[in-house]
Structures are given as C-alpha cells and as structure tokens.
C-alpha cells in the first residue's frame with residue numbers, strides 16, 4: 001500500500017459538499033472553481049467571439065494563408081536583397097558574368113524556357129524586340145538591360161522577372177543577352193537607339 005492513499009485532502013476542501021456519486025469507495029468534493037480560473041475561461045470565450053468576427057466574418061485581419069504568404073514574400077525579398085548586395089551588379093560586374101561560361105549557360109537555359117515566347121530562341125524577336133541587334137529602347141548598358149529584366153516595362157508584355165527569379169538568375173539571363181547582342185540575327189527590325197550612336 002502506498003503512502004499516497006492515506007494522505008488527506010487539504011483542510012479547505014472539508015467545507016465543500018460531497019458529490020452524490022461513489023466509485024469503489026472513492027467520493028468527490030464539489031469544490032468551487034477558483035475565481036482566476038473562471039475569469040480566464042470567460043475571458044477566453046469573449047476573446048474567441050472577437051477573434052471569430054475579426055478573422056472569419058469581417059475579414060479585417062489577414063487569414064493564416066495570407067499571413068503566411070506575406071511572410072514568405074518578405075523573407076524572399078530580404079534574401080534577394082542580401083544576394084544582390086553580395087553581387088557586383090554594375091556594368092563591369094555584369095560584363096564579367098557574361099565571360100563566365102557556366103553562368104551564361106544557366107542564363108541561356110532560363111532564356112530558352114522563359115523568354116523565347118516573345119523574343120524567339122535565337123533572340124531575333126517576335127512580340128518582343130530583337131535582342132541581337134545594336135538597337136535598344138531602354139539603353140544598351142548591362143545595367144539598363146538588368147533593370148528592364150528585373151522590373152519589366154510597365155504597360156507592355158515585358159513583365160518584371162525580378163520577383164520570380166531573384167537577382168542571380170536575372171543577372172545570368174542578362175549576361176546571356178550580353179553574349180547575343182550585336183550578333184545581328186535576321187528578325188524583327190531594329191527599334192530604339194543604336195548602341196554606339198551611329
């Protein structure tokens with residue numbers, strides 16, 4: 001027999017009435033719930049009503065999925081910012097990437113999977129301009145091209161690729177374009193200004 005069974009309940013419990021049931025000789029005091037417990041309980045009920053209206057009825061607060069998506073977006077933006085800060089995204093830096101065969105190859109893969117619909121596989125242009133001539137509407141500098149690919153051209157079919165790609169992929173596809181520019185593939189006629197101001 002353990003010592004536990006002979007332990008008597010604390011003095012205060014003797015004032016409470018006994019519940020009418022009995023199991024195997026065990027009886028139960030009808031203790032009052034402590035005030036702090038009750039108020040926590042009622043508080044939780046009141047809170048849950050407010051919570052329900054805020055999130056589920058009026059939708060004045062972001063839903064779980066929405067909050068999650070916002071957080072992921074913020075984390076991705078922060079990640080991209082850190083990557084961009086660690087990369088040399090100047091004209092010289094982008095030109096240097098265009099001399100790195102592996103980076104250019106990755107850029108070419110991106111170009112062939114994403115950009116061909118409008119610029120064609122050889123870059124000679126269809127819906128989008130010819131990227132192999134010497135004429136550029138948004139500037140011929142590597143940083144100009146980076147900006148167009150990153151931010152897109154508003155109100156045209158050229159969308160911003162910075163968000164889905166992140167800075168590394170944008171830089172690589174930009175580097176690839178630097179390798180095909182001025183290779184003069186026959187295609188869409190030149191648009192914009194000539195690179196060297198001819």
Ligand code: HEC
Pocket residue numbers: 110111114115116117118119127128129131135136137138139145148149153156157158159161173174177191192
């Ligand atoms: C849905 C069609 C479409 C897709 C896909 C597309 N572009 Fe474009 N792109 C355009 C159009 C249209 C323009 C011209 C925008 C304007 O009117 O200035 C353009 C312009 C450009 C320019 C600027 C050219 C200049 O003359 O200054 C570059 C660089 C470019 N695109 C690169 C890319 C890259 C890289 C991709 C793939 C990641 C891509 N584009 C995907 C339609 C597209």
